[in-house]
Amino acid sequence: MTLLSQLRADLADHAGKSLIRRRRTLDTPCGPHAVVDGRQMLAFCSNDYLGLAAHPTLSAAIAEGAARWGAGAGASHLVSGHYAVHERLEARLAEFTGCERALVFSTGYMVNMGIAAALLGRGDAIFADRLNHASLVDGALLSRAEHHRYAHGDTAALSRLLAGSTARRKLIVTDSVFSMDGDIAPLAELLALAEAHDAWLLVDDAHGFGVLGPQGRGALAAAGLAHWRLLLVGTLGKAAGLSGAFVAGHADVIEWLMQTMRTYIFTTGAPPALAHALLTAIDLIERGDALRATLAAHQQQLRGTLRLVQWQRMPSTTPIQPVKIGDNAAAVAAAAALWDDGLWVPAIRPPTVPPGTARLRISLSAAHTEHDVSRLTNALHRIEATP
Numbered sequence: 001m002t003l004l005s006q007l008r009a010d011l012a013d014h015a016g017k018s019l020i021r022r023r024r025t026l027d028t029p030c031g032p033h034a035v036v037d038g039r040q041m042l043a044f045c046s047n048d049y050l051g052l053a054a055h056p057t058l059s060a061a062i063a064e065g066a067a068r069w070g071a072g073a074g075a076s077h078l079v080s081g082h083y084a085v086h087e088r089l090e091a092r093l094a095e096f097t098g099c100e101r102a103l104v105f106s107t108g109y110m111v112n113m114g115i116a117a118a119l120l121g122r123g124d125a126i127f128a129d130r131l132n133h134a135s136l137v138d139g140a141l142l143s144r145a146e147h148h149r150y151a152h153g154d155t156a157a158l159s160r161l162l163a164g165s166t167a168r169r170k171l172i173v174t175d176s177v178f179s180m181d182g183d184i185a186p187l188a189e190l191l192a193l194a195e196a197h198d199a200w201l202l203v204d205d206a207h208g209f210g211v212l213g214p215q216g217r218g219a220l221a222a223a224g225l226a227h228w229r230l231l232l233v234g235t236l237g238k239a240a241g242l243s244g245a246f247v248a249g250h251a252d253v254i255e256w257l258m259q260t261m262r263t264y265i266f267t268t269g270a271p272p273a274l275a276h277a278l279l280t281a282i283d284l285i286e287r288g289d290a291l292r293a294t295l296a297a298h299q300q301q302l303r304g305t306l307r308l309v310q311w312q313r314m315p316s317t318t319p320i321q322p323v324k325i326g327d328n329a330a331a332v333a334a335a336a337a338l339w340d341d342g343l344w345v346p347a348i349r350p351p352t353v354p355p356g357t358a359r360l361r362i363s364l365s366a367a368h369t370e371h372d373v374s375r376l377t378n379a380l381h382r383i384e385a386t387p
């Protein structure tokens with residue numbers, strides 16, 4: 001077989017397992033009511049939890065940022081691509097999260113790819129929740145440290161692994177809110193274990209930042225946790241409505257990361273105009289209690305009205321409200337039936353989730369209305385009843 005025919009066979013194999021993904025094309029800004037592939041749809045897909053992605057104030061801030069700072073950064077941060085507005089954004093994020101210092105990146109993927117390799121190497125060990133985001137898994141591989149994965153949320157298993165480890169340096173890594181399940185990691189217990197075993201604790205708050213805690217300060221603020229051994233990762237493309245990410249923590253740790261993280265050093269700085277707009281996004285998050293109250297009301301409504309028979313509503317207290325179906329093809333069929341009803345809910349399949357746990361991933365936004373949520377529950381009831 002030639003390389004190309006081999007690759008075609010792999011693609012056909014994917015298709016046979018109902019694993020082929022296709023992209024839908026939107027012709028309207030991010031929001032619940034969207035024109036998708038030419039059809040008017042009601043969407044429950046995005047991570048735009050507060051409805052900021054198309055917020056007029058934020059769109060105006062991007063334009064204002066471009067007028068003030070131009071279009072691009074021109075170089076990496078350590079060469080000549082670091083602007084006063086990046087400094088302001090880092091100071092604001094540090095203050096907002098209650099950390100000493102923050103370092104801003106282009107994407108959360110790059111933060112998570114780079115941290116472990118900066119803190120650890122051969123002879124060290126990483127302890128990771130089995131359901132962590134793919135970027136954390138890749139970051140662990142890149143670090144060359146031993147990679148131990150514990151069963152989801154199983155702090156007893158983690159404790160045993162830590163006790164049995166002779167690694168020089170240890171790092172515990174977890175999502176705060178698990179992106180395909182919507183549940184929250186036992187952060188206080190994880191920090192206690194980090195203390196007991198002298199480990200770093202990296203918390204990826206991609207889905208908590210802006211949503212959880214007082215003024216949306218995130219999952220660690222919600223849990224009342226602060227410590228020099230904590231590294232907080234936040235992303236700015238979800239609740240913050242834009243793009244980018246940061247890591248925050250003790251000033252010495254952040255200094256070390258800035259000096260050594262390859263995914264920080266060897267990439268062009270994000271446009272300063274974006275940093276300018278992100279300052280506005282943080283203001284909107286901080287003043288966003290009404291948005292978070294709307295979001296909480298939608299969660300309540302969905303949980304209060306959705307009555308499933310074969311499918312399973314997963315236990316979640318966040319805007320990520322998955323419905324487990326199990327079989328890949330059945331999950332795809334359910335998503336297709338919803339689509340025919342004008343409702344856009346993604347079917348999530350392996351390898352994004354473990355085999356046999358294919359699901360509909362409903363994500364709620366403050367931009368939804370009560371009527372939107374009841375349309376969804378009614379459609380789910382009807383489709384589950386008529387397979």
Ligand SMILES: *Cc1c(COP(=O)(O)O)cnc(C)c1O
Pocket residue numbers: 106107108109110112133135175179204206207235236237244245
């Ligand atoms: C989205 C996400 C990331 C990646 O962030 P980007 O800024 O989109 O690259 C990292 N971790 C988790 C848990 C995420 O959901």
